Amino acid sequence: EYINTLFPTEQSLANIDEVVNKIRLKIRRLDDNIRTVVRGQTNVGQDGRQKKAELPPPSTNPFLEDESGTETDETVIEKGDIDRPKKPKAPDNPFHGIISKCFEPHLYVYIESQDKNLGELIDRFVADFKAQGPPKPNVDEGGAVLPSCADLFVYYKKCMVQCSQLSTGEPMIALTTIFQKYLREYAWKILSGNLPKTTSSSGGLTITSLLKEKEGSEVAKFTVEELCLICSILSTAEYCLATTQQLEEKLKEKVDASLMERINLTGEMDTFSIVISNSIQLLVQDLDAACDPALTAMSKMQWQNVEHVGDQSPYVTSVILHIKQNVPIIRDNLASTRKYFTQFCIKFANSFIPKFINHLFKCKPISMVGAEQVRQINYLLL
Numbered sequence: 001e002y003i004n005t006l007f008p009t010e011q012s013l014a015n016i017d018e019v020v021n022k023i024r025l026k027i028r029r030l031d032d033n034i035r036t037v038v039r040g041q042t043n044v045g046q047d048g049r050q051k052k053a054e055l056p057p058p059s060t061n062p063f064l065e066d067e068s069g070t071e072t073d074e075t076v077i078e079k080g081d082i083d084r085p086k087k088p089k090a091p092d093n094p095f096h097g098i099i100s101k102c103f104e105p106h107l108y109v110y111i112e113s114q115d116k117n118l119g120e121l122i123d124r125f126v127a128d129f130k131a132q133g134p135p136k137p138n139v140d141e142g143g144a145v146l147p148s149c150a151d152l153f154v155y156y157k158k159c160m161v162q163c164s165q166l167s168t169g170e171p172m173i174a175l176t177t178i179f180q181k182y183l184r185e186y187a188w189k190i191l192s193g194n195l196p197k198t199t200s201s202s203g204g205l206t207i208t209s210l211l212k213e214k215e216g217s218e219v220a221k222f223t224v225e226e227l228c229l230i231c232s233i234l235s236t237a238e239y240c241l242a243t244t245q246q247l248e249e250k251l252k253e254k255v256d257a258s259l260m261e262r263i264n265l266t267g268e269m270d271t272f273s274i275v276i277s278n279s280i281q282l283l284v285q286d287l288d289a290a291c292d293p294a295l296t297a298m299s300k301m302q303w304q305n306v307e308h309v310g311d312q313s314p315y316v317t318s319v320i321l322h323i324k325q326n327v328p329i330i331r332d333n334l335a336s337t338r339k340y341f342t343q344f345c346i347k348f349a350n351s352f353i354p355k356f357i358n359h360l361f362k363c364k365p366i367s368m369v370g371a372e373q374v375r376q377i378n379y380l381l382l
Contacts, residue, residue: 107163107171111178114159118182121155125190134194134229146236152186153243164254172255173262183244183268191233191275195282196226222286224329231333234279238337241272280340284347287326291352294318299362
C-alpha cells in the first residue's frame with residue numbers, strides 16, 4: 001500500500017531515485033542517533049573500574065571518612081577528569097517508550113490479572129487468619145503488626161514497578177484504582193472484620209458479689225488475648241495508614257506529570273483512621289463497662305445507714321482492680337504507638353469521670369458518716 005501510494009502510475013516511477021535517496025537519508029540519521037547512544041555507554045564500566053583502582057583503600061568506617069572531609073569516589077573522579085577532554089554527553093534516548101506505547105491499549109489484560117491476583121491474596125489472608133489466629137503479643141516491641149499487611153504492600157510495590165516499566169500513563173491510573181479497592185477490602189475484611197464483638201453486660205451486681213469478686217473476670221468482657229488482638233489491629237492500621245501515604249507519593253513519582261492529580265489515596269487513609277478510632281473506642285468501652293457495676297451498686301447502697309468510715313470500699317477496690325488489669329496490657333501492646341495509648345487514656349477519663357460524678361449525685365439520702373465515706377471514695381478514685 002505504501003509503494004502504491006508513492007507510485008500510483010507507471011509514469012511516477014521516473015522519480016524513484018529521489019524517493020530512495022530520502023529513505024537512505026533517514027536511515028543514516030537513525031544510524032547516527034544509535035551510534036551516539038551506544039558510544040556514550042561503551043567505556044563507562046571500564047572508566048569506573050580504572051578510577052576505583054586508583055583510589056586509596058577504603059577504611060573500616062566510610063561514614064566517618066565522609067564526615068571528616070575525605071573525598072568520595074565521585075569527587076576524585078570529577079577532579080581527575082578536569083585536565084582530560086570530556087566526552088560529549090549522550091543525548092536522551094530517542095527510542096525510550098516507543099515499543100511499550102504500542103501495548104498501552106492492551107494493558108487492561110495486565111490490570112485485570114492483578115485485580116484477580118489481589119482478590120485471591122486477600123482471600124488467602126482471611127483464610128490464614130481463621131486458621132492461625134491472631135499473632136502472639138510481643139510486649140517488648142509493642143503490639144504485633146499483622147504480617148499480611150507487609151505482604152500486601154510488597155506485592156503492591158512489585159505491581160507498581162512492573163506497570164511503570166510498561167506504561168506511566170492511563171494504565172497506572174487503572175492500577176491505582178485496583179490498589180484502592182484492595183486497601184479498603186483489607187481494612188474491612190482483615191482489620192475491622194476481626195475486631196472482637198462487644199456483648200451486653202450483666203447487671204444486678206450487689207455489694208456481696210463485689211466483695212466476693214477476686215480477679216474481676218465476672219465483669220470484664222474482653223480476655224487478655226482479645227485486648228492484645230485489638231491492639232494488634234490498631235498497630236496494623238497505623239502501619240497501613242503511614243505506608244498508604246508513602247504509596248501515594250511513589251505512584252505520583254511514577255505516573256506522567258499530567259496525571260498526578262488523579263492519584264489520591266486520601267479515602268483509603270481515612271478508612272484506616274476509622275479502624276484506629278474504632279479500636280480505641282472498643283478498649284474504652286470495655287474498661288468503662290467493667291467499672292459500671294461497681295458504680296451502679298454504689299448508687300444503690302443505703303448510705304443513710306452507714307455508721308463507720310472505712311479506708312476503702314468494695315466499689316473503689318473493684319474499679320481499681322479493672323484499671324490495673326486492663327491498662328498495663330494496653331500500654332505494653334501499644335508501646336510502639338504511644339500517641340494512641342494517650343488517646344485511649346484521655347477518652348477513658350472523659351467517659352468515666354462524668355459517669356462517676358453522676359453516680360455520686362445518686363447516693364441520696366445520705367448521712368454525715370455516709371458522706372464522709374463517699375468523700376473517701378471520691379478521693380481514692382480521682
